[in-house]
Amino acid sequence: MSEPTSDGAVTAYESIHDASLRDPEAFWRTAAEGIDWVTPPSRILDDSRAPFYRWYPDAELNVCFNAVDRHVAAGRGEQAAIHYDSPVTGTKSTMTYAVLLERVRAVAGGLRGLGVARGDRVVIYMPMVPEAVIAMLACARIGAIHSVVFGGFAPQELAARIDDAAPKVVLSASCGVEPTRIVPYKPFLDEAIRRSEHQPEHCVVLQREQLVAELGERDLDWGDFESGDAAREGSECVTVAATDPLYILYTSGTTGKPKGIYRDSGGYAVALRWSMANLYDVAPGETMFTASDVGWVVGHSYIVYAPLLTGATTVLYEGKPVGTPDAGAFWRVIAEYGAVCLFTAPTAFRAIKKDDSSASKVAEHDLSRFRALFLAGERLDPDTYEWASAALGKPVVDNWWQTETGWPIACNPKGIGLLPIKAGSPTVPVPGYDVQVLDGAGTPVEPGVEGAICIKLPMPPGTLPTLWGDDDRYVSSYLSAYPGYYLTGDGGYLDEDGYLYVMGRTDDVLNVAGHRLSTGSLEAALAGHEAVAECAVIGVHDELKGQVPRALVVLKSGVDADADGERIRRELVARVRAEVGAVAALHQVDIVAGLPKTRSGKILRKTMRELADGKTPAVPATIEDASVLETLTPVLRGPSA
Template sequence: MTSAYPEIYQAWKNDPQTFWGKASALIDWYKPATKIFDPEQGPYGRWFAGAECNTCYNMLDRHIEAGRSDVPAILYDSPVSGQKARFTYSETLEQVMRLSAVMQDFDIQKGDRVLIYMPMVPQALFAMMACARLGAIHSVVFGGFSADELAARIDDATPALIIASSCGLEANKTVSYKPLLDKAIASAKHQIKHCLIHQREQCRCELITGRDHDFTELCEQAAGREVPCTSVAATDPLYILYTSGTTGKPKGVVRDNGGYMVALAWSMGALYDIHAGDIFWTASDIGWVVGHSYIVYAPLLIGATTVLFEGKPVGTPDAGTFWRVVAEHKVKVLFTAPTALRAIKREDPEGKLLHQYDLSSLEALYLAGERADPNTLEWAEQMLNRPVIDHWWQTETGWPIAGNPRGLGILPVKHGSTCVPMPGYDVQVLDDAGHPAKTGELGNIVIKLPMPPGCLPTLWQADQRFHEAYLDEFEGYYKSADAGYMDEDGYIFIMSRTDDIINVAGHRLSTGSMEEVIAGHPQVAECAVIGIADKLKGQIPCGFIVLKAGVTQAHSEIEAECVERVRDQIGPVAALRTVLTVNKLPKTRSGKILRSTMQKIADHEPWKMPATIEDPQTLDDIRDCLHQRGIGTCSEATKPAA
C-alpha cells in the first residue's frame, strides 16, 4: 500500500489555512471562524479566530443526536480496586449533566477555573467534561501530588472550586488525598471556598463543614436536571496543564477549545487509524497531557470508545495485565510509554503471559513519553507481530509532532526514529548558533512558527515567560528543548533533551545514542546515561543499568560488557568507563527518567525532590551507588535542597 502522507503533508505546506479549514469540518461549530488563522492575536497568532463552539457538545451531545446514544463511551477497568464499569454516551452525558448542575449551584461560570485532584476514576472524566460544558477552565493535578506542589498550582490557577477524591489506589497501598488537599489549601494564598469530595469506599475522609461537600450525594440530587452547553470562543482556554518537574512558580500550559478539537479529531483518523465505534486504550494518566488528549478528549470527539485503566503494567497483578485488558475489551490500538513496555519485558522477557491472551483485536501498539530504544521496540514487534510505532510530542503541543500515520498508509519503520512530521509541523534541526544542521548531524530540534492548531498559544497569565521559554532563543521558531537529527528521508530521530547532550573533550555526544547501545545487551532491561563533571574532559558519561528478572551473571561482568559495547559501537571518544547496576531507575509517574536530578547528585549540586517522582527511594539508591564507587559523596550538597 502506498502512503498518502507525502501528498497530504505537501498540501498542508502549500496552503496551511485551507488544510486546517477543511479539517475543521470534523467539528460542529456554533459560529464559523472569521479567520482560520489570525497572525495578530497572541504571541504567534491564533487559530479559528471568531469561531464559537463547545467541546463537551462535540464529545457527547452530537453523537447522541446522531443516534449513537447506546454506544460505549467509557470502559472503566480497575484491577487495583477490582471494579469495572461501562458508560454509554447517553449515560456519560447524564453523569456530566448532573455534575454540571452541581457546579452551577456553586456559581461556576464561563472562564472560572476548577482544579481537579483525582485518580483514574470515571468521575474525573465527568469533571473535565462538565467544566468544558460550562465553559469553565479545568486544571487537573495528578492525584497524590505533594501539598506544596498542589498549593503552588492553587495559587497560580486561582480556582473557584476544587473537585477531589478521598484517595488513590496503588498496587499495595492506599494513598489518602484529603490530608494533602487540606494542607495545600491551608498554605495557599488563594482562598478556597468550596470542595467537592468524591468519597471512595477504600478510604473515606472527614468533610470540613461549610467548605467540603459530598460529590456523589449532590450529583444524585441533581439527577434529571438539564444543563445546556455554553458557547465559548474557539480561542478561549479549555484547560491549564502544569508541566511536570517544575521548580518555583509552576508553568501552566494553556490549551484552547477550537484548535485542540480540530487537531485531535484529525490525528485520530490519520495517525492512529481510529474511527467512530473503535476501542482505543491509552495506558497513561489524566494528570499528564497524554491522558488529557488521548484518554479523554480525542476518542470521544470522534465517537470512539476509550478504556480508562486504574493500574500498573506490572504488579496489578502481574506483567500480563495489559494483555488481559486488550483481550477482554477488544482493544484495537494500545498507546503506552516505553517505560511500561520495558517493565513488562523485564518481568516477562519471553512473553509467556502475553501468549495466554487472545490479542486478535489489536492492530498496533504506539509508544510515546520517552525515547523508545530499538531493542525494546524490536522485542514488542517480535512478541506481538504487529506494527509498534514510536511517536513524539510534548505537553506543550498537545498532540503528536511526528509519527507514522497508519491512517494514511503506514510508512517504512526505522528503529530509533519517531518517523516523519505531521501536517502543521515544519520541523527543523539547528545548531546552537541557529544555523541549519547537516543531514544526520545532531542539533536542536525546532518548529517553524506558527505552531499548528492544538498547540499551546501561551502560558497561563505569562506571555513574557512563554517567549523566554520557547521563542526567544531561535527567532521565528519554537524551541522543543529536544536534541536529535533528521536523515535523508526526513525521518526524525529524538536522541535526548538538549540538557542531556554532554560535551566530552569538545565532542558533543548524545546520551541517547549510548543508551541505545547499552540497551542492546541481552541482560539489560533498561538503562540511563548521564554526563558528570570531569576536570580534564569537561564531562564524562556514566551509565546505570537495570537487569532483567532472573539474571545470574555477575553484575561486574555485565557492566564491563556494556562499557565495551559502547567503545566498539560509538568509539573511545564516548569515554564511557563506568556502568553501575541499580534495582530501579528514578522516574516520574509518567515514566520519564530523572536524568538531570541524577546528574546533580553526581556533581555534588543541590537538588530538589521532583514533585512527580514515582519512588523517592530510587534517588537515595543512586546517591549510595555513586558514593560506593567514589563518584558522588554523601555530603550536604548532595542531599535534597530545602
C-alpha cells in the first residue's frame, strides 16, 4: 500500500531534479540556507581541479554548532535529542538538546586537554551507546576528524584503520553487548595497537558494567575523562572550512587495504539537512528511528547528523530486529517514541518476516504517528516490499546509496511528494545526481537495457571529494573506467519512466552460455515463493556454460525442510524458468539455515561464490556471524549440479 500519488508530485520532482542539473550552483546555494554559517559561501562550486570538485570553497562553519548549539539557542533545549533504547542491557534513557550540549562541551574539552586540535584524528571504537554520538559531535566541535570503527572489529582490521588515520586519541568502551554474548573490546584494541606502526597517545575507555576492562598506562577511564578539569572547562565551537574533513569512514577495498572515505563538513551538512525535509519528510521536533549502527554510513548520516542538524529527535537502538526479545521489537520502539519513520535494511525485514510471517505483532502496538518505512543497504526484493507494505499499511520507500555518497542516490522523495511505487526499484535519481547507465564503451544505453550505473560529475554536495590521503586510488577506483563519471560498481537499468533498477554489483552478474543475467532477477523470482524467507544466487564455474546459477534459500519459520524440501526445490526451479527463462539454467537449490552477511545486512555473495569455485576467499571483517559461513562451507564445496 502506498500514499496516493498525483501528477503534481511527478511534476514537482521533475522540476526540482531538472533545476538541480541545469544550474547546480543556484540549487545548492538555496539549499545552503538551511545551515548556519560563520562565513556564508559566496562561491558554491570550485571545479578548477576537476575531477577533484569542492563545494562551498570559501565558506566556514561548525557542524556541531549546527547539530546542537543552534537548537538550544532557538529554544529547543528541553526537546529530546536522543532516545537511547538498549534491550540487550535493559537500559533506556532520554537526553535533551541542552544536556547533549553540556556533555558534548565536556568531552570536547577533555579532548583538547589531551592535546587534540583542529585537523587531528580521533578513532571511535564503541558500541551503540550515547557516548559514541557524543564523541562524534565533540570531535566536530573542535575541528578534529573522527573515524568510527564498528565496535568489535577484529584487531588486524582496527590496526589497519589506526595506521591509516593516525589518531592522536582512541575513544572506546570495555565491551559490546550482543543478545547471546559479551564482546570484549579492550583486548581487541590493545592487540590492534600492538600491531600498529602508529601509536595513539591515549585511549579513553567507557567502562560498562557487563565487563569492566583492565586499564593500562596509556588508558583513561571515561568517567574521569568527562568529569576532569579540562572537561569542566569545556570547549566552544572551532570554526573550520567547509572543505575541511568532518570524518573518515573506511570501506573494504579490493586490494585488502581499506579505503578511507572522507566527508567534507559544509557539503555534507547542506546535503543531509536538505534530504531530511525533501526525501524523508521529517520536520524539526519529530522522531526518526534509524535501526543501524554508528559504525556504518547510515548511522553517521541518519542516526547522528541528519536528525540533529534538523532539530529532530533520533533513536539510538542497541538491539536486533528479532530476538531482543522478538519480532515485534521495531514496532515497540516506533510506538514508544512516536517515530514518524523507520529506516533500516531489507535484511532486517526478511528476519522479521521469517519469525512472524503473518506480521501478527504489528497490531500489538500503536503506530498511529508512523508515516513511512525506508529501506536501504541491500536490494529490496519485490516480495519483501509487498510483505512490508501489507504488514504496515504505510508507504515502503526503497532508497539506494553507498558509503561513498553519504546520502541517497535514488529514492522516492517523500518530502517532495511520493511518486508511484514500482516494486523492485528505488524509484528515481535524487535531485543533484545525474544518473546514467552506460555500456562498455561509455555510451548511455536505451531504457530497459542493463549496463553500468554511473553518476555524471560533479556529484552533489555530501559525497566523497576523494579518498583520505590517496587521490590516485580515488581516481583509479571510481573515475578511470568512464572519464567524467563516477562508477558506482552496480549494474542495472533505467526504465521508460526514468525509474532506476539496481540489479546488483557488477561482479554479481552471471554469464551463462554468453547470456548476462543479474542475480537480482533470479532472486526476485525465488523470493516470491510463499515458503522463502530470504535467498541468494551465486554464479559457479561450469566447463560448458562458463557459469551456472546456484541458489541458497532460507525457509520461513514453521516450514518443514525435511518433509517439503524436495517439493520446494522443484517449485523454485520452475519459478525461475517461468519468470526469467530457460536460459537461466537454474538446477541446484540448496536449503540452508542462514546466509552470511555483513553487520550492515549485505549478503556475502562474492565470498560464497569463491568458496563454491574452490577458492579460499578473504572473509570480510564486517561479517556478522562467521559460524554461518563455516556451516555453509561444506555445502558450497560440495558438487554443483
